[in-house]
Amino acid sequence: MRRPPPLPSAPDAPEETDVAPARSLRRRGAAPSPAEEGAQDVAAAAGEDGGEAAVPSSSMDVWRAARARRKALRAEIRRFTQRSRRRRITWLSIVGAIVLLIGGSVAAAYSPLFAVERITVTGTTTIDPAVIEGALADQMGTPLALVDSSEVKAALLAFPLIETYALEARPPHDLTVRIVERTPIGVIESGAGFTLVDAAGVALSTTEERPAGQPLVEVEGGVDSSAFRSAGLVVRALPADIRGALTGVRASTADDVTLTLDSGLTVVWGSEEDSALKALALSAALVKNPTASSIDVTSPDVAVVG
Numbered sequence: 001m002r003r004p005p006p007l008p009s010a011p012d013a014p015e016e017t018d019v020a021p022a023r024s025l026r027r028r029g030a031a032p033s034p035a036e037e038g039a040q041d042v043a044a045a046a047g048e049d050g051g052e053a054a055v056p057s058s059s060m061d062v063w064r065a066a067r068a069r070r071k072a073l074r075a076e077i078r079r080f081t082q083r084s085r086r087r088r089i090t091w092l093s094i095v096g097a098i099v100l101l102i103g104g105s106v107a108a109a110y111s112p113l114f115a116v117e118r119i120t121v122t123g124t125t126t127i128d129p130a131v132i133e134g135a136l137a138d139q140m141g142t143p144l145a146l147v148d149s150s151e152v153k154a155a156l157l158a159f160p161l162i163e164t165y166a167l168e169a170r171p172p173h174d175l176t177v178r179i180v181e182r183t184p185i186g187v188i189e190s191g192a193g194f195t196l197v198d199a200a201g202v203a204l205s206t207t208e209e210r211p212a213g214q215p216l217v218e219v220e221g222g223v224d225s226s227a228f229r230s231a232g233l234v235v236r237a238l239p240a241d242i243r244g245a246l247t248g249v250r251a252s253t254a255d256d257v258t259l260t261l262d263s264g265l266t267v268v269w270g271s272e273e274d275s276a277l278k279a280l281a282l283s284a285a286l287v288k289n290p291t292a293s294s295i296d297v298t299s300p301d302v303a304v305v306g
Contacts (some may be wrong), residue, residue, distance in 0.1 A: 040115040114144045117173035124179050126272035127161055132177065135159075144169040152177075160204055186217035186249055197223060199232030215246045215260075220253075230272045237275035239283060268297035 034069065038250060104284045116139050118143040122130035135155045139147055156162050161181050168176040182198040195210060196204040201223030210216070215235070231251045238246065238259075248260035267282060269275075277300035285295045285303040296304035 004236070014159055019225075052291050062086065112141075112143065114172050115141050116144060116175045117141075117174070119178045120174060121177050122176065124181060127159055130158065132156070132179070136177065139175065144171060144173075144175065149177060160202060163198070183236060184214060184216040185232050186246075187211060188217050188223070199229075199236055201228060203231075214242070215248050217249045219249075219251045226254040227257075230303040231257050233272040234259070234269055234275055237272070237279055239279055242279070242282065242286075265292060266294040268294065268296040268298055 039115060050271045117138050119133045119139065121132045124132070134247060135158065138151065138155075142148075147169070152165075152167060154167055162179055163182040166178045168178060170176055182200075182202060182204060184196045184204055185192040185199050187196050189210075193206050193208045194210045194214075194215060195206045197217070198204060217228075217231060219225060219231055221227055228251070230253075231249050234257045235243065235246070235249060242261070245261045245263065246259060247262050248262075249257070251257045255271040257269040257271070257302065259269055261267065265286075278297040281297045281300045281303045282295060285292070285297070285305055287303045289295070292305045294306035296306070
């Protein structure tokens with residue numbers, strides 16, 4: 001009787017790598033630990049050299065591999081953000097330069113380097129500029145940016161002839177005061193004498209004698225009335241040659257202003273409306289009628305000569 005053939009032996013099991021247990025222990029979807037990342041970096045480095053992937057032999061190797069990985073990552077981040085960092089540095093430099101320039105300018109403006117050393121007064125015809133400069137002497141030595149406009153105003157209030165003024169700083173040391181003087185329209189007679197007034201009714205001066213070249217203003221209601229305001233606007237609208245020949249201004253209301261010239265001519269003006277056209281009509285009528293005794297320009301289109 002023949003002996004049965006022997007049963008075939010089981011095939012040899014494939015060798016398991018050392019990495020398989022680690023993979024089996026890792027949960028699906030879990031992030032690798034720093035030690036595992038370091039091990040992978042060392043294995044990858046070994047694979048690039050043509051050798052077999054080897055697990056680091058110590059924790060020091062794992063730490064070195066992880067540090068190399070972080071260093072390479074930081075280098076990549078710096079390389080990709082280099083342009084934005086350079087642009088940010090440029091903008092910060094520009095802003096810093098502007099702030100420094102403005103701060104330096106402000107500091108210099110408020111320093112004694114720009115102190116007032118000379119005061120110049122312009123625009124005056126009646127007032128002596130030296131008198132105004134003397135009244136503003138307290139501003140000498142003050143930085144131009146710190147000149148007190150309220151103190152200047154208080155000093156100029158002592159000059160009633162000043163209607164308006166403007167301050168102009170001219171670095172490094174000049175302060176210019178531009179004056180606009182009040183324009184007198186005539187004098188008002190009272191018990192105190194003859195008071196010179198402007199169109200706003202501001203008293204400019206009072207003298208016992210009537211000033212030469214100033215017409216006598218006679219209005220009802222005083223300087224606060226509408227008749228006075230209308231008469232003042234009429235006088236200011238007159239041409240220079242007629243204004244020089246004016247000797248009297250009368251008005252009882254705002255609509256019946258009457259002028260008297262040194263030749264004895266009476267001009268019926270009416271209200272202050274259309275004063276520019278009335279002045280042209282009066283000049284034309286005087287040229288055509290030099291011996292007229294009265295001219296009515298209440299309606300500037302038709303001058304009535306009497």
